[in-house]
Amino acid sequence: MNDVVIIGSGIAGLTAAIYLARSGIVPVVICGDTPGGQLMQTDNVENYPGFETISGAELMMKTMNQAEKLGAKMIYESVLSVLKNNDNFEITLSSSEQMKSRVVLIATGASHKHLGCKGETEFTNKGVSWCATCDGAMSKGKPVAVIGGGNTAVMEALFLSNIASKVYLIHRRDTLRADEIMQRRVFAKSNIECVWNSNVEEIIGDTKVTAIRLNSGKTIDVAAVFVAIGVKPATEFVKDLVALDSGGYVISDETKTFVPGIFVAGDVENCGTKQAVYAAGRGCLAAQQIERHLGIR
Ligand SMILES: Cc1cc2nc3c(=O)[nH]c(=O)nc-3n(C[C@H](O)[C@H](O)[C@H](O)COP(=O)(O)OP(=O)(O)OC[C@H]3O[C@@H](n4cnc5c(N)ncnc54)[C@H](O)[C@@H]3O)c2cc1C
Structure with missing residues (x-):
């Protein structure tokens, strides 16, 4: 015993x-x-x-x-x-x-749930993160992407908007799942851009993340990717x-x-x-x- x-x-x-x-x-x-x-x-x-x-x-x-x-x-x-x-x-x-x-x-x-896309594992700790509080400071003054549409993703985006030059909030649907009040805060931020109906197909980089490629074929330059999908x-x-x-x-x-x-x-x-x-x-x-x-x- x-x-x-x-x-x-x-x-x-x-x-x-x-x-x-x-x-x-x-x-x-x-x-x-x-x-x-x-x-x-x-x-x-x-x-x-x-x-x-x-x-x-x-x-x-x-x-x-x-x-x-x-x-x-x-x-x-x-x-x-x-x-x-x-x-x-x-x-x-x-x-x-x-x-x-x-x-x-x-x-x-x-x-944390993973995206499962190309480059995610390769660039973990080289720009791919699951925690803005932990790793956000490393993207000071640079553009970043947050993936997700729930409360966590929105909170990560709001937190990062005070550190990064621009935050792309990438969501697979055309509306956010986050609470109304959180959504309003996101829409009021001039440096957060919602990218709707989009999935990340590939995280691109050299020694660190430099961009993401979406299912639409569009490429967005970012220095970090914060995954917040659950x-x-x-x-x-x-x-x-x-x-x-x-x-x-x-x-x-x-x-x-x-x-x-x-x-x-x-x-x-x-x-x-x-x-x-x-x-x-x-x-x-x-x-x-x-x-x-x-x-x-
Ligand atoms: C990539 C990454 C970076 C992070 N960076 C930071 C940071 O910089 N600063 C910070 O403050 N926080 C950071 N965090 C968050 C931090 O790691 C967590 O808050 C912390 O580890 C939680 O500790 P925990 O002991 O509750 O759980 P965990 O660290 O998740 O540990 C859980 C343990 O339970 C064990 N376990 C699970 N199931 C079973 C089972 N059935 N039987 C036996 N054992 C089991 C696992 O093996 C593991 O040992 C980071 C998280 C991640 C994923």
Whole structure:
């Protein structure tokens, strides 16, 4: 019987592991198929306090080493299911091995949908991004494209319009799906141009993105492409266990789910911003809630 099993080894899960290990618990971290989480995908993190600039991989390796040195146990597998059994939980791993735990922390994050067009993978971290807050500053004074038509795409476009010289908002339909008030803000911005009924066929560049080619054949010069066509939280395996909102995010109250003993932290929660420092903070809060639940705080 384990005290705490943490599902996910992104910044939220590892921060929780650090706090729990320092309180005398031996947390077990099930790392999933991306040890280190989403940050492993980025070459350059410039908004994590304490590091002017650091690669995501280096930041996450340091965090993982820190958690391990403090006593957290890492298991390099994925979780297939979690079942409630009286006051405990039974966790089945991808190897079919089963584990028991008094507490489970869901920190499985989310993944951004990809366009699937030519050049997208090649120019990831070279102008193709899924986060304007993270990478927008690198396009200061240059034209950029945002792909999508929902609230996220519109918010990214509005944010970028204060940094970039021009924002092309590329949408596959002839109207935006975003809330009316957000649409009005977009239409009021002189440097945002909506490009309707368009899909990106190719992202073009040399060492970095230089342009996009649309299905109409039109080519637009841009220095960066921000993809905002949807995010999928990794909650399929707990959908019958905890309450999810319509987007699939876990509903929580200060990291506590409605199931006593199950906690949630990070991008997989239905609250807050999707940023590393916030996910770390949620991991800290979850650890402290868990300590209270276990009666050691
Ligand atoms: C390309 C990119 C660049 C970014 N740049 C920045 C930046 O510069 N600054 C910033 O603040 N934020 C940035 N972000 C956002 C940041 O990465 C996320 O907010 C943060 O990683 C969320 O952490 P998390 O721990 O909640 O989830 P994640 O990082 O998504 O980690 C989830 C973990 O859960 C594991 N997992 C999933 N399913 C299972 C399962 N069934 N069983 C076991 N494990 C599972 C995964 O393997 C992974 O280890 C970026 C995101 C991306 C995609």
